[in-house]
Amino acid sequence: MTRGAKTPSKRVKTAKGRTASQVRWLERQLNDPYVRQAKADGYRSRAAYKLIELDEKFGLVKGASRVVDLGIAPGGWSQVVRAKSPKAQVVGIDLLPVEPLEGVTIFQMDFMADAAPQALADALGGPPDLVMSDMAANTVGHKQTDHLRTMGLVEAAAWFAVENLAPGGTFIAKVLAGGTDTELLALLKKHFATVKHAKPPASRKDSSEWYVVAQKFKGRE
Numbered sequence: 001m002t003r004g005a006k007t008p009s010k011r012v013k014t015a016k017g018r019t020a021s022q023v024r025w026l027e028r029q030l031n032d033p034y035v036r037q038a039k040a041d042g043y044r045s046r047a048a049y050k051l052i053e054l055d056e057k058f059g060l061v062k063g064a065s066r067v068v069d070l071g072i073a074p075g076g077w078s079q080v081v082r083a084k085s086p087k088a089q090v091v092g093i094d095l096l097p098v099e100p101l102e103g104v105t106i107f108q109m110d111f112m113a114d115a116a117p118q119a120l121a122d123a124l125g126g127p128p129d130l131v132m133s134d135m136a137a138n139t140v141g142h143k144q145t146d147h148l149r150t151m152g153l154v155e156a157a158a159w160f161a162v163e164n165l166a167p168g169g170t171f172i173a174k175v176l177a178g179g180t181d182t183e184l185l186a187l188l189k190k191h192f193a194t195v196k197h198a199k200p201p202a203s204r205k206d207s208s209e210w211y212v213v214a215q216k217f218k219g220r221e
Helices: 020-030 033-041 048-058 076-084 116-124 143-164 182-191
Strands: 066-070 089-094 104-108 130-133 170-176 192-198 209-217
Touching: 033 048, 048 076, 048 170, 048 192, 048 209, 066 076, 066 116, 066 143, 076 089, 089 116, 104 116, 116 143, 130 143, 143 170, 143 182, 143 209, 182 192, 182 209
Parallel strands: 066 089, 066 130, 089 104, 130 170
Antiparallel strands: 170 209, 192 209
């Protein structure tokens, strides 16, 4: 991301009708250079830079012809894929509505629904080279419960990747602090030549999120 001169910090002028946490969130958004850069570059969210930075480090997107975007909303990651690999066919899914993106097929449905994996596979028309997941469960405020719910999504995404990826393909997913749990890590190491954890600079320092990057899919036994 291009970094220019520092800009003065902005404060929310009125907190009327807002909780203290909403005010803090809004001030953070107003002062976040990645948010400003996303607007300047035409990306739908600052999350786009997480994928850009991970791609610079691991070479995830170049050469990908079929891509699955799990938890696509609002669409920043798919925008990056389309920018870096314009001919790639991209299929995304999310519980939330997502504005249409050129070259991207979008399903508004729960990835955990029985019909979801097959719908994604059918729309793609062939095995994906890249399965990427930025999914996270809605938090309930209980740390252990939130962790378990999010890791359940990660595990489902990993199994989808193992069952659908083309040989040599890549899987990337958001995980929480502490990384991938033992059982899931064993699954990934069994099916991929390399498995690494990374925290891109665009991921806020106070955030518990990390990413697991599994590359060179060996295929299914």
